[in-house]
Structures are given as structure tokens and as C-alpha cells.
Amino acid sequence: MKFGVVVFPGSNCDYDAYMVAKSVVRQEVEFLWHQDTSLHNCDCIILPGGFSYGDYLRTGAIARFSPIMKKVIEFAKDGGMVAGICNGFQILLESGLLPGAMLRNTSLRFICKFVQLKVENKDTPFTNMCNQGQVLRIPIAHTDGNYFIPEEGLKQLLENDQIVFRYCDERGNITPAANPNGSLDNIAGICNRAKTILGMMPHPERASEIILGSEDGKYVFRSIVNFFNPGR
């Protein structure tokens, strides 16, 4: 399979994602420039973390109108696989591919630290190598990661099993103390109804090699590869 990593002006996790795809899970991978109008036959598009367009206006608000996003939106609406990490998640929300919006962290601070995530749905192309309820240790690094969705939307997320990750403690308990940014219902990652589009605030690409302090992020990448090439 082939990954495509989109590069916006201000992306800064693009190389991390590229390296994990290429060297850790050993797949084909290509950078896609924000001005490109082709996805170069990639099977899974990664919208990486960073500060696209300086986070001007709102996080992800400008990136959503870039030429490559027109193609990504078409691709995603056609059932193509897209994973948005951190700023990539914010872009997916702004583009309407995933429901909800990001508010400023309740602490108003940029938070950069390891957190624990509970896998709330392992039956997605992004988590099929995880166990249900597994606790992953993956870092976050954001100022606007306080996920918000109106009540009706939250109900739909719950009904359709669209909550993929929640912030939790070491034992997997979903508690207010384990919530780093004020996200509604401790939500750290969600997917669309069809489970083909993932958005998550934590950075699996920063935790996919033991030298970086954790390799739990690899589960996400290995799940994607496994989805395309089962059993490999």
C-alpha cells in the first residue's frame, strides 16, 4: 500500500509521519504538496500535525481551502482512507469531514506531554491491531485540542461507535484528572460513520520507536497496513 503525507506551509510532523510509514512499517510513501491537485494514487492520506498557515483565523481553517484539500475531501467522500493527526484533525473538523470543533485548552496553555489513551473501538481500519480497551501511551502537543460537539452530535458519535480514543489514566479509567485539555467526554480521537476517516489529537508518529519513549503509536500505522494487506 501507499501512504501520502500532505505538506502544508507550517506542517511540522510531516517528516515524522513519512519516516514511520517508510522505515517503521516499511511501506511506500510520498509527500503531497498543498498546491498539488493529485493524490498520486495513495491509499491512505495523512494530514500531519503542525501549524498550517500559522493557525491564522482558526486552526485548520485556511488549510481546508488549499488545492490538495479539494482532492482529499473528494477522496474521503468516496470512501478513501484519511487520518488527521493533531492539526490534521483540526483540518478534518473545519472541512466538515468529521463532526465537532476544537476550542482552546481549558488551561489556555500549549500542552506537550505523554498521555494515556484508551482504545474505545478496535473495529476500525486504524485500530484493528489493538485490543478493545487497550491503553496506549502517546504524546499530545497542542493549544487547541479541547474537543467540542453539540449534544445531538455526541449522541450520534456514541450510537455509531465513532469514538476511537479517550484520554484515560494508566489503568484505563476515564477520569476528569486524565483529561489534559477539557475535551468533552475525554474524547481524543473520532472517526466518521463509515470508519474510513480518523481524527486524533495525540501523535502516534512521535511514538513509534522505542528510542522516542514509546512505540504504541505503531499500532495505528500497523493497523492501516494490516487493513490493506491482512496478516502481513
Place this chain on the structure above:
Amino acid sequence: MSQENSVGRAVVYVKLKDGVLDPQGSTIKRALEDMGYQGIKDIHFGKMFEITFQKDVKSKPEDLIDEICRKLLTNPVIEKYNFEILK
């Protein structure tokens, strides 16, 4: 018509919808209380945009500004807006 007459101006105000957590607003309110201001009931953080635009005889400026607000300046999930067309 002179160049000056064909230019319109608008001011757009954006704020979070009621019921949406406003961590910046509540922090500013707390700071004001710490400074000794007792009577502050509530404070909301928002944004303001000044827009200068070419007038178009075929369409109303209200429609243009409203469209810009909906498409880019606000996120309708969390924000609401109002605007004034300046004379």
C-alpha cells in the same frame, strides 16, 4: 461614480455561541476579579474583522459579507456572528 463611492466597508463581530465553553473569556473575568473589579458578570472573548470591498451593482453587500462569514470567518459549530455595513 468616483473610486471612493464604489468602495464599501463592513465590520464583522464573531463570538462563541452561548453554552460553548469559553476558557479565554472566563480567564479574563477571573483576572478582572483579581484586579478588584467586583461587578463583572460575564465576559466573552471574540474577534472583529474590518472588511473593505469593491461594491458590485448587481448584488447586495449584506449577501457578500454574510457569505464570507459563513464560508470562512466563522465555524458554525461553535461560533456566531453579526456585522454592520458602514455608511
